[in-house]
Amino acid sequence: MSLGGYDVEVERPGGLATEEMTLNMGPQHPSTHGVLRFIVKADGEVMREAIPDVGYLHRSIEKIAEKVGYHGFMPYTDRVDYVAAMPCNQGWAMVSEKLAGIEVPRRAEYCRVIAVEFNRISSHLLSVGSMGMDIGAYTPFTHALREREYINDLLEELCGARLTFNYMRIGGVAWDLPPDWVPKAVAFLDRFEPLIDEYNALISYNKIYVERLANVAVISAADAVDYNLVGPNLRGSGVKFDVRKDLPYSVYPEFQFDVPVGRGEMGTVGDSFDRYIVRINEMIESCKILRQALAGVPEGSVLAKVPRKFKPPVGDAYVRIESARGDMGWYCVSDGTEYPHRVKIRTGSFTATSIIDKVSRGLMLADLIAVVASFDLVAPEIDR
């Protein structure tokens, strides 16, 4: 007989009864990437449905924004997605700048792009590393984390923090690039780029690994758009869309880079392997951007003159940026006072979690781990 695409041999003398079971998974579960809970209805090893229960990490960040004002909210944006805090900083800075019509100095834009791309690599490293670990390969995780530590060192030199950076300001960035920092960053790239091949040789094309991911949780391009999947999850389904390329912002139009998409290399377009390999390829593209940006940092100031009492005119703005987890939407309503009237953050993990119920039906229970990892869910980003 076939259960959810798997051929299962079941002998049932006299009709062996099976029973659907409701299982709880999480919220404290090592493979849920934070505090995330699933209520799984399973028949043996095959899931009938897996309903995500989110909210365990809700810290009411949007409400806090209404209380602390525009400048004061910057450190809180780090906590929206602490694995990739730089893009969150940038989203908040950009939506505030759009409301107030502030021009950011070019050097500051370069600093932002450099910081964000380094953060993107470190986030993808954690994603692909923990994906290996979730599936049962521990070694790749340590390899990925080793490189991530070097990026953390670089970012620490840049802004003093290794995780929650609070690097950007409305109108620019807090600190200029430290002296002799650029050669160090280039030296890191020189060492890191060949390691991606090593990483592919170690895990990406490992037969067991590929078997666990290929053809698992295939998402069609139409479904991906319908559920508003973003970033690598959307591109894994073959939709060639990157906010940096298609709705350009900052100084991204000045750089040459490709947008990797899923090609169904090991199975079907839109399977878990495609989402994984898109992240690997994006690290290569980020290195390309970084090399160009580090070579061309213009002179000038890194912070525009922005009044301490920041009061953007009445109005609303919606800004989309390409975070490590994809298109992140920042909606801010100003009522003309020092405090935003409303801030809404639409994150990639939130919409990705919403499709899990749909894609998990008929999968094996163990595949749920692979699916969660392939979406690169970061639980605090779901809950905010």
Add this chain to the structure above:
Amino acid sequence: MDAAAFHQALQSRFGEAIGPLEGGLEPAIRVAPAQIVPVCEYLKKDGASAFDCLSNVSGVDYPKRNEIEVVYHLFSYPKRHACVLKVGVPRDNPTMPSVFRVWATAIWQEREVFDLLGVVFEGHPDLRRILLPEDWVGHPLRKDFVEPTEYHGISTKRESML
């Protein structure tokens, strides 16, 4: 196409249900709550607009206008253009139809608006709280929300350490 063109196309088709084009950084089209589903269906299916993606749903509370505004940011992958729809519902009876049949992402995004602002989306298949606990009282992103002093016997206040 830009907001003015969408506005004209919608007004000629839906007439009274479409309000005036609101200016600002991002021009927004005001839609009557009762007509939001046909408007969205039209914007998704029509070849010229082709809004296949609902990028963002947010709720904004305006106590002075006695209104909660639900804001839809639409995006079209084939055409690479965007559009903003705004729907105002009264604060004391914030009820409007759900657009989940047009875009599946609305299921979760509308749940969030329901949870944090209390807008009831009619016809929604699974309108439960999403971020807050099921037994939470009130909707925190409403401007008149008063923070409870305790939750299940746990105080939300903290004495100053100084």
